[in-house]
Amino acid sequence: MPASVIPFILECEKLKAIERRTYPAGFKRRENSAEHSWSLALLAMTLIPKIDPSLDTLRILKMLILHDIVEIDAGDTFCYADQGDKAEREKLAAQRIFGMLPADLCAEFTGLWEEFEEGSTMEAAFANAMDRAMPLLQNHANQGLSWIEHGVSFDQVMARNGKIGNVSAELWKAIRERLDEAMEKGWLKKGDSHAL
Amino acid sequence: MPASVIPFILECEKLKAIERRTYPAGFKRRENSAEHSWSLALLAMTLIPKIDPSLDTLRILKMLILHDIVEIDAGDTFCYADQGDKAEREKLAAQRIFGMLPADLCAEFTGLWEEFEEGSTMEAAFANAMDRAMPLLQNHANQGLSWIEHGVSFDQVMARNGKIGNVSAELWKAIRERLDEAMEKGWLKKGDSHAL
Numbered sequence: 499m500p501a502s503v504i505p506f507i508l509e510c511e512k513l514k515a516i517e518r519r520t521y522p523a524g525f526k527r528r529e530n531s532a533e534h535s536w537s538l539a540l541l542a543m544t545l546i547p548k549i550d551p552s553l554d555t556l557r558i559l560k561m562l563i564l565h566d567i568v569e570i571d572a573g574d575t576f577c578y579a580d581q582g583d584k585a586e587r588e589k590l591a592a593q594r595i596f597g598m599l600p601a602d603l604c605a606e607f608t609g610l611w612e613e614f615e616e617g618s619t620m621e622a623a624f625a626n627a628m629d630r631a632m633p634l635l636q637n638h639a640n641q642g643l644s645w646i647e648h649g650v651s652f653d654q655v656m657a658r659n660g661k662i663g664n665v666s667a668e669l670w671k672a673i674r675e676r677l678d679e680a681m682e683k684g685w686l687k688k689g690d691s692h693a694l
Numbered sequence: 695m696p697a698s699v700i701p702f703i704l705e706c707e708k709l710k711a712i713e714r715r716t717y718p719a720g721f722k723r724r725e726n727s728a729e730h731s732w733s734l735a736l737l738a739m740t741l742i743p744k745i746d747p748s749l750d751t752l753r754i755l756k757m758l759i760l761h762d763i764v765e766i767d768a769g770d771t772f773c774y775a776d777q778g779d780k781a782e783r784e785k786l787a788a789q790r791i792f793g794m795l796p797a798d799l800c801a802e803f804t805g806l807w808e809e810f811e812e813g814s815t816m817e818a819a820f821a822n823a824m825d826r827a828m829p830l831l832q833n834h835a836n837q838g839l840s841w842i843e844h845g846v847s848f849d850q851v852m853a854r855n856g857k858i859g860n861v862s863a864e865l866w867k868a869i870r871e872r873l874d875e876a877m878e879k880g881w882l883k884k885g886d887s888h889a890l
Contacts, residue, residue, distance in 0.1 A: 501868035503740040507828075508835050510736060511719040514729050523707040533710050536732035539759050540706060544699040544799055556752040563735050563755075603740055632703075639704050672697035 506598040512570045519576050519648060523639035531566040531574060538562040538628045546624070549666045554621050561614040561625040564607055568592050577633075578654050588615075627665040631673060634659060638676040642685020651687040652677065702794040708766045715772050715844060719835035727762040727770060734758040734824045742820070745862045750817050757810040757821040760803055764788050773829075774850050784811075823861040827869060830855060834872040838881020847883040848873065 516531040529537075539562045546555050566574075571591035575584045596607045613619055617626045634655070637645050645655075655677060663670035680686045712727040735758045742751050762770075767787035771780045792803045809818045830851070833841050841851075851873060859866035876882045 499868075500741055500744045500862055500865040503737075503744065504831060504868065507733070507737055507740065507831065508719045510733070511721070511832070511835075513732075514718045514721065514725065522710045523704045525707070525710065529710065530729065532729040532732045533726065536709075536728045536735075536759065537703070537706070539732075539735065539755070541699075541703055543756060543759060544703065544795065545696055547799065547802075548696045548699065548796075556755070559735070559752070559755050559759075560739060563732065563739060599740065600744075603743065606743075635700060635704065636707070639707075666696055669696040672695075672700065 502600050503603065509595060509598060510567055513567055516569045516574050518574050520633040520636050520644050521640055523636045531569050535563055535566055537632055541628050541632055542625065545669065549669065553624055557621045558625050561610050561622065562628060564611050565614045565625065565629065567595055568611065570595060576648065577658060578648065578650050624665050627662045630659045630662055631669065634673050634676065638680055642680050645686050649687060651689055652681045653689055655686060698796050699799065705766070705791060705794060706763055709763055712765045712770050714770050716829040716832050716840050717836055719832045727765050731759055731762055733828055737824050737828055738821065741865065745865065749820055753817045754821050757806050757818065758824060760807055761810045761821065761825065763791055764807065766791060772844065773854060774844065774846050820861050823858045826855045826858055827865065830869050830872065834876055838876055841882050845883060847885055848877045849885055851882060
């Protein structure tokens with residue numbers, strides 16, 4: 499029955515209240531995880547044909563649409579901060595929230611979320627690269643706004659995001675140029691100086 | 695080149711500043727068109743298996759991710775208000791914004807947007823039904839907040855949204871029950887009394 503999914507859909511409205519550290523490019527306010535998820539789906543749609551058209555686009559889009567829903571319970575964890583018990587909190591969140599769906603959809607969505615988290619398939623690696631690339635593009639466009647607020651260093655960004663190069667050397671090159679500019683301009687701190 | 699899509703992606707950030715008339719369920723603020731687009735993609739993912747698994751899910755998700763990008767130039771037009779020169783404004787917007795992409799992606803995205811607007815394929819009709827259904831679920835969950843603000847009547851809602859029944863009689867039945875309750879409780883005005 500179609501109506502059986504309505505409680506889940508209304509529960510997922512709460513993702514629009516989960517605030518991330520990143521600001522959309524050109525904005526004075528932070529973005530929420532729902533609009534972030536839309537951006538990643540759009541980015542994937544535009545990049546898959548340029549990077550690897552053999553990828554399963556549908557699975558990537560589904561993963562990106564779902565990937566942050568666990569934050570409704572677990573909150574957004576800043577990627578440069580101590581991750582604490584994030585994995586455990588998110589697992590419980592997935593059980594509760596996807597558990598609101600009929601069994602077939604619960605199994606599908608849980609599987610897609612786990613695939614994204616593990617990042618071991620080609621599609622999951624690509625989806626994870628989108629999740630890394632987008633805030634780098636946004637922060638560069640915003641002259642480092644969120645990096646400066648949180649004292650993020652060039653080395654931290656390189657350590658977390660270098661994996662983008664495994665998905666596309668050309669995409670990583672374009673991002674790397676922006677990161678180099680960010681360090682030159684002082685939008686990223688030099689070295690690995692800051693413990694968040 | 696992957697980097698060739700970056701200007702388009704950064705331009706699309708502006709969709710996060712386009713305010714709709716509808717409030718997310720349980721929210722005191724209106725929603726923007728980017729988070730709305732995410733909701734429709736999520737709703738489609740959950741409903742397609744329940745309504746018609748033979749539909750091309752990827753094309754529906756792509757249409758929903760793209761469908762409101764034209765509002766960056768053309769603005770959001772309230773569905774119960776005079777539509778004015780909306781079609782012409784949106785066409786120019788599509789030319790400018792999708793025109794920022796390499797030719798192959800520009801052609802694909804323009805085609806998907808036109809398919810959504812025309813609504814004549816099975817996939818476009820389904821995507822349009824998501825665009826109609828979601829604000830009805832949100833307004834019902836919000837005890838008619840946006841309907842009351844704009845003096846929307848039961849007859850207006852029925853005239854615009856009855857097409858949902860062509861996509862799924864069961865989904866329309868579930869929504870219809872909510873609309874009947876909304877009229878009984880005064881969240882929707884009786885009759886067709888209000889010219890917006």
